[in-house]
Amino acid sequence: MNPHAIVILGGTGDQGLGLALRFARAGRPVVIGSRKLERAVEAAEKVREAVPGADVVGLENVDATPQGPIVILSVPFEHTAGTVKSIKPALGEGQVVVSMAVPLAAAIGDGAVRTVGIWQGSCAELVESLVPQGVRVVSAFQNVSAHRLQHLEEEVDCDVVVSGAKEPRELVMGLCELVPGLRALNGGPLANARIVEDITALMIGLNIRYKLPEGTGIRFTGLPES
């Protein structure tokens, strides 16, 4: 395992690729996971084209999982549980899994401007219920727009509420500092993920009503500078 590597499962999609581009640009090694090796390799090539010299590889999800201490789940909510179950044997003690999915009602054929209730309270807590003992789960990045992440020439301009236990939370807050314009906020315990996930549904509604294909962001005011 490379202690600096950031693993992004589903990094072939819009959001995961956006994060991969930003982390690679900040000089961090990135491992892109996919269900299909060819798709992962293709996504890694896209990152190298946009960020010359990027340290990025593409692997199947199960092979990508053990490559770094932080594993970001970047698959749609409805495929989150299945993905976690498929990589469970590859997860090791001390790894941090980042839950970024939003339980949009689109998953059950309803709209993307509202969420569905999750028995555990949030998608992040659902993920926590599925990972092996010793693996920590942190919630982050749900309110960040993929479009803005992918536009490397611009700052992202968004706060990231990061929730989970102190040590893994601080590790993930450190990732936000790699992306110009992102500010990490201490979101307290993982249970607060339910609030953060719901905000994304509201933001999707705002994007529709204000015709913002690039996506809006969130900012909290009145907080200390650092």
Ligand SMILES: NC(=O)c1ccc[n+]([C@@H]2O[C@H](COP(=O)([O-])OP(=O)(O)OC[C@H]3O[C@@H](n4cnc5c(N)ncnc54)[C@H](OP(=O)(O)O)[C@@H]3O)[C@@H](O)[C@H]2O)c1
């Ligand atoms: N897009 C945004 O602006 C945005 C913003 C905030 C949060 N998010 C969250 O970020 C996550 C990724 O969003 P996205 O827009 O990048 O999603 P996406 O492009 O629809 O999907 C991401 C990846 O998920 C994998 N996937 C698709 N179907 C799957 C299945 N049946 N089983 C396992 N994996 C499957 C695919 O990877 P492979 O085919 O390569 O395996 C795909 O490239 C979501 O949970 C979303 O809620 C997105």
